[in-house]
Amino acid sequence: MPPKELPGFYYDPDKNRYFPTKGRIPGAANRPPRPPPPPAEPSPPPTERRKRTRQSELLHAREMYGGGVIFSKNNKSTFKQQCQYTQASQPMVWKYQGTTLVADKALEELHAMVQTPSGLRESKLLATGSTNGSIRLFGLGTALENFEDEMEFLPQPVWTPLGKQKAAVNSPLANIWSSETAFSNFSSSISCIKKFGHNFHDAASANSSVQRALVATLGSGGSGGSVYIMDMSTIDSATVSRNAHERIERVASFDRTVWTADCNSDGTQVVLGTNTGAGLLNLETGTLSWLYRCKSDILSQQFVHSGNVVLCGLRNGSIVPVDVRERHSNQPTGRSSPSTARGTVPMLSARHNARGRNQADKAKSSRVISMPSAVCSLVSLSSDEHYFLGSSMDGSIKLFDLRLIQKGAIQSYAGHVNSHNNLPLVVDPSETLLMSGGEDCTVRIWSIKTGEQIFAKSVADTLFTALCWPESNLDLDGSSSLFDLNHSWGAWMGSRDGLFYMHGT
Template identity: 40%
Template sequence: MPQELPGFYFDAEKNRYFPIKGPIPGSKSKPSSSGASPISSSTPTQCRPVLSRTSILLETRELNGNPLWLKHAKCKFQDEFLKIHASRPQVWAFHKTDKMADGALEQMRLRITTPEGQTATVGLLAGGRNGSLSFCEVGKVGQHFDYGVKCMPEHVWPLKREHEECKVPVHLWRSPTVQFSSDVSCIKMPGKRSITVDGDPIQHALITTLGSEGSGGSVHTLNLAEPFDFPLRTSIIRQRLHDVASLHCTIWTADCSFNGSQAIIGTNLGAALVNLENGVVSWVCRGKSDVLALQFDQSGNLALCGFRNGAIVTVDVRENQGVSSSKLISHQIPSSPSERLRGHSQKQWFKLSGKIYPTDTTYMPKSICSLVSLRLYDQYFLASSMDGSINLYDHRQIKKGPVQSYEGHVNSHTRTQLGTDPSEKFLLSGGEDCYMRLWKIKSGKLLFEDKFSTSVPLVTCCQSTERYPIEVDGRQNYMGYSHGQHESWGSWLGSRDGLYYAQWY
C-alpha cells in the first residue's frame, strides 16, 4: 500500500502521485469549483483582507506549483501576489502640504551635508498652481532641524485597519518655498525612464512655468550636482535655480532628454526643443491646437505630442537645432473622427508644420491630458483623454487603434496625470470624482478605486528604484527593498488638499 502524502493521491495505474487540487496533468479541462480556491471576484474596494487572500495564494502554490490556475486562468504566483496587494493599498495624507503639489511633482536622489557629514537621501520637488516650488526631504534628516515644516502623516485608507500593522512608510520634512510669477506646470528629471541603471548623480531638474497674461512661460533648471547644505533655506534653492529661457506663449508641459542636455516643451503654439546649456529654442512642431501632453521616446529621436483636438502626433526632433518655425514643412492632418462627424468642412483637416509622420497619427475623443512611454516595452505608450478614456497603444500598429483600454476613469475637462510603477505592471490616476484608481496594465483590470481626498488627485509620482534611507538601531538601512532586491511599490499623489502616499507592497 503506497504511503499517503498530504495534498496528493496515488494513481495505481500510472504508479505515481498527483495533487488533489488543481488541473490533472495532461487534462485539457480547467479546475472545477471544488479545486483551487479562486480569489474573490468582488469589487476592488470590497476585498478580503490582504493577509487572508495571500494565505490562500500561498496554499494554492504549495499544492499546485507555479504557474497557478486561478479563476479558470493560468497565472504566475508573483503577479497574483502583487495584484492582491495592489487591490488593497495603504494610504497616508501629509498635513501642512495643501496647495503645494497640485501642479507638478517629482522624486529625486539627493546628497546633503549635515553637521555629522555628507549623506544620501531622497527628496520630492513639488510645484503648485499658486507658483510655489517646495523642496521636501523624504526621511529623517530634516526632522532634526527646527527650520522648516515637519509634515505629519495620517493614515486615511483603509479606515478599518483589519488588525493589520500600518507603520508609517516615510517621513516628510518641507523647507521654505520659492515663489514663481506663475503656475509651476511641469517638473522632470533626466533619465528616469531609461532601462540603464547608472550610479552617477543626476545633474539637474527641469522646471517650467505656465505663464500669465503679462508674461509667457519660462524654463528653469535646478542644480543638483553639488550637495545641499542642511537645513535647506530659500536662499540656497534660489542660488541653485538657473533661468534657461522665457517664451511669449503658454507652456503646458515638458519632458527632459535622457542625458539632460535638452528639453521639449508643449505650448499653445506647438512643441519646441530647448537647449538647457545655452537656452536656444528650436521649434519642431507648430500648429493652432495646444500641445497639452508630450513625451520623448526611448531613443530621444522622436517625441509624442498630444493635442487639445485629440490628436497624438509623432514628431522627429533630430537635426532641428536652430531651425526657425518658418522653415518647417507644412502638413494637412485629418481631423479626429469626432470632429469630422460634425460635418464642418473647415474641421476636416488641421494644419501642422514640422518633421512629422502623418501616418503615425492617432486620435482620442477629446483633448489629450497625459502621455506615458513605457521603458520596458519601448514601442508602447499610455494615453488619457478628457472624456475619461485611457488607452495603451503599440506605436508600430498605431493605426489599428489601442491594444488595451482601462475602464472606470472619470474625467471631462481636467489635466490629470497618469503614473506607472517602476515594474510597469500597474497604472495609476486620479479622477474628477476625487477617486484614485489603479489598474493592471497588461490585463486592463481595475484593481482599486476609492476616495480619500476632497479634491482631484492631479499629479502622480510613482516611487522610483532609488531606495529610501532610514535609520534602524543607529545604522543606515534602506526602505523600499525586500532582501536588497525588490522595490517597494507605491506612489505619491498631489492634489489641492495636499500630498498623499499610497503603498501597496
Template identity: 40%
Template sequence: MPQELPGYYFDAEKNRYFPIKGPIPGSKSKPPSSSSSSSSSSTPARRRPVSGRTSTLLEMRELNGNPSWLKHAKCNFQDEFLKIQVSHPQVWAFHGTDKMADGALEQMRLHIMTPEGETATVGLLAGGMNGSLSFCEVGKVGRHFDYGVDCMPEHVWPLKREHEDCKVPVHLWRPPTAQFPSGVSCIKMPRKRSTTVDGNQFQQALISTLGSDRSGGSVHILNLAEPFDFPLRASTVGRRVCHIASFQCTIWTADCSSNGNRAIVGTNLGAAVVNLENGAVSWVCRGKSDVLALQFDQSGNIALCGFRNGAIVTVDVRENQRVSSSRLISHQIPSSPSEKFHGHSQKQWFKLSGKICPTNTTYMPKSICSLVSLQLYDQYFLASSMDGSINLYDHRQIKKGPVQSYEGQVNSHTRTQLGTDPSEKFLLSGGEDCLTRLWNIKSGKLLFEERFSTSVPLVSCCQSTERQNHMGYSHGQHESWGSWLGSQDGLYYAQWY
C-alpha cells in the same frame, strides 16, 4: 502603398517589413495556455476579502505548490498575490502641504551636508499652480533642524486599520519654499544621469512655468550635482535654479531627454526643443491647437505630442535645429472622428507644421491629458483624454487603434497625469470624482478604486525599488513600492506593497 501582411508591420524609413513581436507589457514571453482563465478574473477586485483570499492562496501554495487552476490560467501565484496586495494599499496624508503639489511632482536622490557629514537621502520636488517650488526632504534628516516644517502624516486609508501597528513608511520635512512669477506646469528628471567632459556625473531637474497675463512661460533647471547645505533656505534653492529660456506663450507641459541635455515644451503654439546647455530654442511643430501633453522616446529623437483637439502626433526632432518655424513643412492632418460626428463636418482637416508622419497620427475622443512612454517596452505608450478614456498603444500598429483600454476613469476637463509603478505592471490616475484608481496594464482590470482625497489627485510619482533599497524604505525582507500623489488639498503617500 505597401500591402499589409498579417503578423508584420512596414517601416517606411527602412523600407522593409518587420515581424510584430512582443506581447502587451507585463505578459509572459511564451504564449499562455488557452484553457480556463483564472477563477478570480470574474470577481470584482473591491469585493474580494483580503485575508481570506490571501490565506487560501498561501495555503495552496505551501501544500501543493502552484495550484492546478493557476497553472492552466493566464497568470501565476506571484501575479495573483501581487494583485491582491496592490488592491489594498495603506495611505497617509501629510498636513501642511495644501496647494504645494497641484502643478508638478518629482522624486530624486540627493546628498545633503549635516553636522555629522555628507548624508544621502531622498528629495521631493513639488510645484504649485500658485508658483511655489517646494524642495522637501523625505526622511528624518531635516527633523534635526529648527528651520522648516515637519509635515505630520495621518493615516487616511483604509478607514479601519487592519494592522494597528502599521508604521509610517516615510517622513516629510519641508524647508521654506521658493517662488516663481507663475504656476509650475512641469518638473522632470532625466531618465539617466548625464556625464560631463571631465567624467563627473551631472544631475539636474527640469522645471517649466505656465506663464501669466504679463509674461509667457519659462524653462529652468535645478542643479542637484553638489550636496545641499542644511538647514535648507529658500535662497539656497533659488541660487541653484538657473533660467534657461523664456517664451511669449503658455507652456502647458515639458519633458527632458534621457541624457538631460535637451528639453521639449508643449505650448499653445506648438512644440519647441530647448538646448539646456546654451538656451537655444527651435520649433519642431507649430499649429493652432495647444500641445497639452508630450513625451520623448528613449532615444530622444522622437517626441509624442498630444493636442487639445484629441490628436496624438509623432514628431521627429532630430533635424530642423536651425530652421525657423516659418520654414517647417506644412501638413493637413485629418480631424478627429469625434469632431466629425458632432456636426463639425467643415473641419475635415487641421493644419500642422513640422517633421511629422500624418499616417502615424491617432485620435482620442477629447483633449489629451497625459502621455507616458513605457521604458521596459519601448514600442508602447499610454494616453489619456478628458472624456475619461485611457488607452495603451503600440507604435507599430497605431493605425489599428489601442491594444488595451482601461475603464472606470471619470474626467471632463481636468489635466490629470498618469503614473506607472517601477516595474510598469500597474497604471495609476486620479479622477474628477476625487477617486484614485489603479489598473493592471496587461489585463486592463481595475484593481483599486477608492476616495481618500477631498480634491482631484492631479499628479503622481513613484519611488523605484533601487531607491527603496538604498534608503531603507523596505519593511523587513520584503521590498515595497510607494506612490506620492499631489492635489490641491495636499500630498498623499500610498504604500502599495
C-alpha cells in the same frame, strides 16, 4: 417457477430478461417535485475577488507553478504579478498635515547629497510644484531633521482597508521635513518637474546620488513660460531655502505659453509643449527649433525610452509621434546663452517656410492617433518603447503600440469619471500597475497587461492632480528607506488639499 414481479419492470420470457415499463412508475405522482436549483450568486467585481485571494492560495500556486506562469479564468500572469495585484488591492493612504496648496501641479522624488554638521549624507527629497508658482522640497529621511527653519510634517491615516486597522498603529508612516518658506517662487504656475533620466527604470539611474531636474513654468499675462534646471548635487540643510538661486538656473524664456515639457535621458535635449506647437531646446548649444507646428495647444509630452521620438498630446485629442532625428525645415529659431537666457527667446511665426512646414506636417498627420478629447497625460513604457499610455479629459485611458497606430488602442482601462480636469497617469517601476485619479475623487489601479481594475475607492474628498511613483524602493546605500520598511510599494499623490502617500499593506 414463474418470474418474480418487480415494480416498474416486466419480464420477457423469449429474451429471459426484465425491461422497464413505458408508463409512469407507480407512486411517482405522490413524490414531491424536485426543488429548482438555487439562483447563482452574482460574481463579485474584480476588486472584491482580488481581496478574497488569500496568501495561502498564492503560496499554493507558487508550489505548483514555481515562479512561472499562473493561469486564471481569463488570463495568465506570474506569481510575482499576482502578489503585486493582491498588494495593490488593499492599500493604505496617509495625508500630511499642513501641506495645503503645495503639490497640486507636480511631484518628483529626487536623490541629493545633504551637507549636515556631521558631514555629507545621502538623502531623498520630494520636489513639489503648485499652481501659485512655488516649489517646496521635503526631506524623506533624517538628513533634514531638526535643522534651522525646518518644520516637521506629520502623517495621518485617511484610508485603511477593512481588517488592516492595526497596521496604522503598528506601522506608522515616517514624518517629513521642509523649510517654513518655499524653496523657490515663480511668477506663474509650475507646468512640470521632471528629473533627468526619469524614462529609465534601472538601478543605475534610480540610485544616482547627483540628480538634476527640469522645471517649466506656464507663463502669465504678457510674459510667456520659462525653462529652468534645478541642481540637487549638494544641499546645505541649514540654508535649504535661502540658496535656491544657486540651485535653479533659468535656461530660457519664451514668448508663448509653455503647457508642458520633457527631457531626454542624458539631459541634452528638452522638448516644449506650447500653445502653437512643439519646440526642441538643445541644452548644449542653446539652439531652439520647431518639431511640430499646430493650432491646438500641446498639453502633454513624453520622450520614448531611446530619446529618438517624442509623443505630443494635443488639446484637440490628437497624439502625434515626432522623430527628433528628422531634419526640421525652420531650425534654428533662436539661441539661448548666458547673456540672452534672462531675456525672451522668440520663436518664428507660423508663416515661416509655410510650404516646407505643410509638407512635413502632412507626413506627420498620417501617424496621428486620436482620442475622444484633450490629451492630458502620456507615459512611455521603458520595457518596450513601442508601447505608451495616454489619457484624455473625458476619462478615457488607453494603451497604444507605435507600430500599430492605424489600428487604434490595443488596451483600454475603464471606470474613470472625468470631464475637464487634468487626468494624470503613473506606472510602478516594474510597469505592471497603472494608477490614476478622476473627478469623482476615486483612485483606480489597473493591471497594464490585462486591463483589469484592481482597486477603485474614494480615499479622500479631493481630486488628485499630480502623481509620482518612485523608481526605487531602496535608499542610496541599498537599504530600505523609512517609507518602504514595512510595505511593498508606495506612491505620492498631490491635490489642492495637500500631499498624500499611498502604499501596500
